[in-house]
Amino acid sequence: MEKEILEKINKFTRREFSEDELYTFSVILCDNEIDRDGERFSESALRTLQKLFIGITGIFDHNASTSNQTARIYDTEIVTDESHTTKTNEPYQYLKGFAYMVRTDDNKNLIAEIDGGIKKEVSISCTASRKICSICGRDKIKNRCGHVNGKSYSNRICHTVLDGITDAYEWSFVAVPAQVNAGVTKKFMYSIGEKSASETEKQSENSLCRDIIREAFVRDGIRGAENVSEKMKNMNESELSILKRSYERIKGKGITVQLMPETENISSALQYKI
Numbered sequence: 001m002e003k004e005i006l007e008k009i010n011k012f013t014r015r016e017f018s019e020d021e022l023y024t025f026s027v028i029l030c031d032n033e034i035d036r037d038g039e040r041f042s043e044s045a046l047r048t049l050q051k052l053f054i055g056i057t058g059i060f061d062h063n064a065s066t067s068n069q070t071a072r073i074y075d076t077e078i079v080t081d082e083s084h085t086t087k088t089n090e091p092y093q094y095l096k097g098f099a100y101m102v103r104t105d106d107n108k109n110l111i112a113e114i115d116g117g118i119k120k121e122v123s124i125s126c127t128a129s130r131k132i133c134s135i136c137g138r139d140k141i142k143n144r145c146g147h148v149n150g151k152s153y154s155n156r157i158c159h160t161v162l163d164g165i166t167d168a169y170e171w172s173f174v175a176v177p178a179q180v181n182a183g184v185t186k187k188f189m190y191s192i193g194e195k196s197a198s199e200t201e202k203q204s205e206n207s208l209c210r211d212i213i214r215e216a217f218v219r220d221g222i223r224g225a226e227n228v229s230e231k232m233k234n235m236n237e238s239e240l241s242i243l244k245r246s247y248e249r250i251k252g253k254g255i256t257v258q259l260m261p262e263t264e265n266i267s268s269a270l271q272y273k274i
Helices: 003-010 043-052 108-117 201-234 237-250
Strands: 022-031 039-041 057-060 071-086 090-103 122-134 160-173 256-259 271-272
Touching: 003 022, 003 071, 022 039, 022 043, 022 122, 039 043, 043 071, 043 090, 043 122, 043 160, 057 071, 122 201, 160 201, 201 237
Parallel strands: 039 160, 057 160
Antiparallel strands: 022 090, 071 090, 122 160, 256 271
């Protein structure tokens, strides 16, 4: 193991580890090819994810529990394969993650399965604030269009381009990923919507949303984050602040924030469930 790699890994550890104590491997996190859901990442999205995924933990099947953590990304790079073109006739690009694990008796079987190609497919969870139709260019989050993914319009395959990445949550080993070469679960996509607020206020709301979604994901997994993401679309900054404070109050207490449907008062919509 090169000294430079060891230094990058030890930035995430509480003490310096030796080469013999560590196991390293690489994974393809996501790419710019149209996947099974008729979606793909833009080049801009891949480059944003390249920065965001450094330090992100790896788990199994998007089950966000501490005991389920397996590895951590210590470095990333975007690889361009000029010999291969995508369905949109662009050079194939993918985000490659370099991960490490501390060798223990508990994970020796997992290491063997990775080396043997058994544990191979991965999937990621991230936030994309824009879903662009490849035919008309409309952002489907704000205003849906009539074009259907997978159909051809004037010899152009309709698909959705994921852009405006704002956060990355985790990557998981999965059995059947959405992307053929890597796998990606596109989760927690939200937009604030058009409001008369100033640009500063909009930035504040976006920051609140990112913090709340991250807290929801850590506590309640993908379903919890999806639920709160949908509910936040109709909340103003004051309501978002109340929700964020609620998550902060219950952090580490084994309590779940539950949003009740169809309510006009966010303070009464928060329930605490042991």
